[in-house]
Amino acid sequence: MNIYEEALIPKIGVVTDIRIDTPDIKTFRVVTPDGKKAFEHQPGQCAMLSIPGVGEAMFSITSSPTNKDFMEFSIKKCGCVTEWLHSLELGQEITIRGPYGKPFPVDTDFSGKSLLFIAGGVGLAPLRSVINYCRHYRDRYGKIDIVYGSRSKEDLLDYKEIVEEWANDNGVNVYLTIDNPQKEWDGHVGFVPNYVKELNFDRDKIAVLCGPPIMIKFTLDALQALGFDKKQIYTTLELRMKCGIGKCGRCNVGAKYVCKDGPVFRCDELSELPDEY
Amino acid sequence: MVKFSCEKIDLVFAEIAKTAALYIPSNDKNNKAVFTKWQKGTKLCDSHNTQIGPKDLFFPQTEDLMAFKASNKKIEIIDTRKESEDFVIFGVRACDVKSLEILDRVFLSEPRDSYYAMRREHGIIISLACTRPSEACFCTTFGIAPSEPGADISVWKINNEFFWQANTKRGEELLLKIEHFTTPAEPSEVEGEKQRISVLMKRLPLANLSTNGFGKGKTNELFEREEWAKLSEACLGCGTCTFVCPTCQCYDIKDFNTGNGVIRYRCWDSCMYSDFTKMAHGNNRNTRKERFRQRFMHKLVYFPENNNGLFGCVGCGRCISKCPVSMNIVKVMKKLGGNV
Numbered sequence: 191m192n193i194y195e196e197a198l199i200p201k202i203g204v205v206t207d208i209r210i211d212t213p214d215i216k217t218f219r220v221v222t223p224d225g226k227k228a229f230e231h232q233p234g235q236c237a238m239l240s241i242p243g244v245g246e247a248m249f250s251i252t253s254s255p256t257n258k259d260f261m262e263f264s265i266k267k268c269g270c271v272t273e274w275l276h277s278l279e280l281g282q283e284i285t286i287r288g289p290y291g292k293p294f295p296v297d298t299d300f301s302g303k304s305l306l307f308i309a310g311g312v313g314l315a316p317l318r319s320v321i322n323y324c325r326h327y328r329d330r331y332g333k334i335d336i337v338y339g340s341r342s343k344e345d346l347l348d349y350k351e352i353v354e355e356w357a358n359d360n361g362v363n364v365y366l367t368i369d370n371p372q373k374e375w376d377g378h379v380g381f382v383p384n385y386v387k388e389l390n391f392d393r394d395k396i397a398v399l400c401g402p403p404i405m406i407k408f409t410l411d412a413l414q415a416l417g418f419d420k421k422q423i424y425t426t427l428e429l430r431m432k433c434g435i436g437k438c439g440r441c442n443v444g445a446k447y448v449c450k451d452g453p454v455f456r457c458d459e460l461s462e463l464p465d466e467y
Numbered sequence: 468m469v470k471f472s473c474e475k476i477d478l479v480f481a482e483i484a485k486t487a488a489l490y491i492p493s494n495d496k497n498n499k500a501v502f503t504k505w506q507k508g509t510k511l512c513d514s515h516n517t518q519i520g521p522k523d524l525f526f527p528q529t530e531d532l533m534a535f536k537a538s539n540k541k542i543e544i545i546d547t548r549k550e551s552e553d554f555v556i557f558g559v560r561a562c563d564v565k566s567l568e569i570l571d572r573v574f575l576s577e578p579r580d581s582y583y584a585m586r587r588e589h590g591i592i593i594s595l596a597c598t599r600p601s602e603a604c605f606c607t608t609f610g611i612a613p614s615e616p617g618a619d620i621s622v623w624k625i626n627n628e629f630f631w632q633a634n635t636k637r638g639e640e641l642l643l644k645i646e647h648f649t650t651p652a653e654p655s656e657v658e659g660e661k662q663r664i665s666v667l668m669k670r671l672p673l674a675n676l677s678t679n680g681f682g683k684g685k686t687n688e689l690f691e692r693e694e695w696a697k698l699s700e701a702c703l704g705c706g707t708c709t710f711v712c713p714t715c716q717c718y719d720i721k722d723f724n725t726g727n728g729v730i731r732y733r734c735w736d737s738c739m740y741s742d743f744t745k746m747a748h749g750n751n752r753n754t755r756k757e758r759f760r761q762r763f764m765h766k767l768v769y770f771p772e773n774n775n776g777l778f779g780c781v782g783c784g785r786c787i788s789k790c791p792v793s794m795n796i797v798k799v800m801k802k803l804g805g806n807v
Contacts, residue, residue, distance in 0.1 A: 197578040198720070198733075199533050202542055242535035242542060242729040243722050268747035283542040285535075402748070430746040432720045435578050438736070439717030440744060442765065443751075444686050445772035464690045464764075466751050 197435050200240065200285035203228055205278060206260065212345045215312055216276055217252065217264045220286060228286050231255055232293030233320035234426055234454045238434050239263065240271070240285045241278075247271040248431045248449070251289065252315040254322035261286075264315035264347055290434040291453045294320045294398065294424060303396050304332030308409055310339050310382050310401025314347045316426050316453070317400050325359055334359075335391065339367040339382040339405075343375050365389060383408035386416070393417040399425040410457060420458035427453045427460075427467050443467050468632045469642060469649035470656070476629065479645050480505050480557070486644070487553040487591070490524060492517045502556060513558060513624055514599055520563040520713030520783065521556050525586045526570060529734040532582070532720065536728045547730075548581065551589040555641070558595045561616040562606040562783040566713035567592070569781070572774050573716050582733075591637050592618035596657075596664060603784030605673035605797065611781060614664035623657045630657050673782075673797060680804035683772040689764065694802050699759035701792040706737035708786035708795070709762065714779050717743070738762050763799045 207219035220239075222228050231237070231251050240246035247269070253262035267276045278284075294300065305324060309317045324331050336356060340346045346366065357364040367378040367385045378385060382405055391397075397413055399406050406425055413423055429441040429448045441448035444463040460467075471479065483489050484505050492512045493503040500512040502521055534545040567587075574583035594616030597604075606613055615621065619638035623630045630652050633639040642649070668674060681689075709715040719736040722729050736743060738761050744752045752758050770779035780796055787795045 195578070196546075196548070196581040198580075199544065199546060202544065240722075242537055242731065243724045245722060246720065246731075272747070279540070282540045283537075285542065285544065428746075428748070429751060430744050432718070436576075437573050437580060437716070437718075438720070439738060439765075440736075442761070442769065445683075445769040462686075464686060466757065466761075 197287065198433065200238065200246075200287035201228055203239070203284050203286035205280060205282050205284060208278075208280060211264060211347050211349075212340075214267045215264055215345075215347055216267075217262050217348075218275065219260050219262050220284070221260045223283070227258060227260055229289060231261070231289035233296055233323045234294040234316055235289040235291050236316075236434070236449075236453060237261070237263070237286055237288030237290065238431075239275070241274050242285065244274045245271045246285075246432070248290065248428075248434060250316035250319070250426070250453070252318045254319050254326060256323055256326040264312060264318070266312040288434065290449050292451060294426075294454050296320060296323055300324070300396055301330055302332065304334070304394060306335045306337070306391055306395050306397040308337045308382060308386060308397060308399045308401070310405040310409075311341070311345065312347060313399075313401030313405070314338055315400075317398060318348055318351075320398065321356070325356070325362065328359070328361070332361075332395070334362045335365070335389075335395075336362065337365045337367070337382060337386055337389065339369070339380075339385065339401075341369045343368055343372055381405070381408075383412040386412045391416060393419075393422065395422070397423045399423065420461060421456060423457040424454060425457060425460065427455060429467060468630055468652045468654050468657075469646070470628050470630045470652035471649045473624070473627050473629060475648050476511060477507075479629075479648050480509075480511075481507070482645050482648070483555050483557075483641070487555045490521070490554065490556045492558040502558075505557075511558070513595060515601065516560050516563075516597070516783065517558075519711050519785065520566055521559055521592075522566065522570065522713050522716075524554070524556060524590065525567070526574070526583055526716060526718075526735075529732055530582060532731045532733050534728055534730050545728075548585070551585045553589050553591075554586075555591045555593060557593040557622075559592050559616070559618060560595060560597055560783070561611050561613040562604075562781040563713050564592065564594050564616055564618045565606070565609070565611050565781045566783070567618075569714045569770075569774075569777065569779055570716055572777065591620075591641055593620040593622055593631075593638075593641075594618040596621070596623045596660065598624055598664075600664075600668060600671060601784055601788070602672055603787040604668075604671055605676050605782035605784060607668050607674065608676045608678060608782050609778050609780060612665075613668060614661040623660050625657065625660045632657075673784075676782075676797060676800060677804065678767075678778060678800075681767040681771070681800065682776055682778070683768070685768045686764070686772070689768060689803055690760070692803055695756050695760045698794065698799055698802060699756040701794050702739070702755055702759050703792060704739045704741065704755055704758065705791060706739045707789050707791065709737040709739055710735060711785040711789045713781060713783055713785070714766070738765070763796060766796065767800070 436447040436450040597613040766779035
């Protein structure tokens with residue numbers, strides 16, 4: 191019986207590559223059993239991954255939509271589902287459904303603008319999708335600045351890609367920072383919000399933030415201190431979700447559902463919501 | 468409109484039950500009315516409303532969504548959905564009829580929930596005008612008329628007769644099935660009863676409760692009100708209000724390992740529970756106050772905001788009579804809306 195499509199029923203995905211990024215983050219490559227991309231998505235959208243018997247959880251799709259071959263998910267080990275994912279072997283099947291949520295407005299509000307990406311820790315995962323999308327369509331955007339910070343050098347996600355690809359692109363500047371000094375690190379040391387202030391960016395651009403709530407809060411303050419308006423700043427939220435389609439009630443904040451009205455919000459829209467995210 | 472004498476009700480039920488599962492309000496062993504699958508001998512209780520609404524006939528308390536078989540590294544997804552059987556629910560009050568409209572807004576909006584949609588398509592609803600509203604009733608606050616219950620067929624019980632009025636094509640077809648028990652009636656014959664019910668409603672203790680101060684656009688005005696702290700103090704977070712609520716629809720999805728595969732099922736959940744929003748990196752509603760506020764803000768502000776002003780409460784009064792600490796939406800509305 192298949193009278194209706196059912197959003198809650200997933201597809202099968204196969205894990206075809208596992209990259210160990212940091213001590214607690216792995217990046218998983220997922221395709222369908224016949225080797226295709228499970229579905230098309232937009233930068234910033236999410237997917238529900240599950241292991242039957244363990245559970246289902248929402249993850250941002252870290253690969254760019256311009257990648258037509260596969261999807262990637264950078265996942266930090268921090269709960270039941272993620273621990274299981276971290277223990278799986280190549281070739282393991284999982285389930286996948288999506289895409290969910292409103293993407294970054296890469297083809298509208300971002301178009302023709304200079305972009306400033308600011309990420310902390312695993313917060314780079316959702317931004318990598320939009321960064322690589324904008325790098326792919328490089329001529330559609332102005333200057334691209336990327337500020338990325340983590341606890342230590344080992345905790346920097348996508349380090350190789352950042353250093354070898356992003357940093358070498360024309361008109362792309364990468365600013366890395368770690369929380370505490372380390373012997374083998376000659377780069378910047380300090381927290382992201384302070385670094386953003388130090389870098390003293392012009393406010394003729396759009397800023398995109400993702401990271402731990404505390405980092406978002408202080409970086410938002412830093413950007414506003416530099417003269418940015420909330421209308422120029424985008425972020426992406428994370429709340430507990432079960433359905434992904436605005437029905438189970440879990441990610442409801444004010445009249446919004448993060449799974450379908452978000453996860454991407456412009457900061458002035460966010461200020462309209464009750465402070466519960 | 469047709470009518471028949473009350474003695475024939477069992478014959479009518481038997482006729483309906485020939486082609487569809489029939490659910491009617493009937494007293495259980497504790498003398499509480501619950502929707503019960505009719506069989507010969509099931510006695511109708513039409514004096515007071517059911518303990519819980521007909522929500523679970525469309526959105527069961529637990530239901531299987533799908534199954535999985537896993538071997539080695541392979542997973543097989545099994546679509547366990549079955550076509551719903553035709554069913555008829557008799558005796559649904561106006562408040563509960565309205566509650567289905569509210570659930571429809573959630574489950575039938577895109578992407579449709581096929582489990583719910585299937586049951587909605589197969590279920591015929593015969594409503595029943597309230598003869599004796601309870602002291603906890605306040606449906607009129609939300610513009611609901613208990614004398615005009617609606618749905619596929621509206622029913623009035625007046626003295627020793629039932630009057631059935633079809634409102635939809637499905638309702639008309641059902642009336643044809645029972646036509647040998649009925650005689651034609653005029654809508655004017657129920658006018659007196661409608662008047663009587665309206666007068667009765669105006670005399671209820673909560674008749675003057677108003678929605679003033681609530682609805683779309685009220686988030687900023689109400690969210691930070693200091694009264695939430697006091698109001699939520701007594702709440703135990705037991706979730707009873709959400710379970711008896713005909714419009715509460717939050718759910719959880721869980722996996723159960725049967726030993727021979729995995730069943731993914733869904734079950735009712737409650738925003739009043741401390742782990743409802745708990746995730747690996749924290750909980751965005753850590754306190755009882757926040758959870759308490761969420762339930763009422765959702766029904767009185769957020770839901771109307773997304774649904775052209777339609778409130779997420781139907782005034783059935785169940786949460787009032789069931790809350791172990793006598794906290795309820797009416798107290799919240801009185802305190803924050805400032806009405807009597």
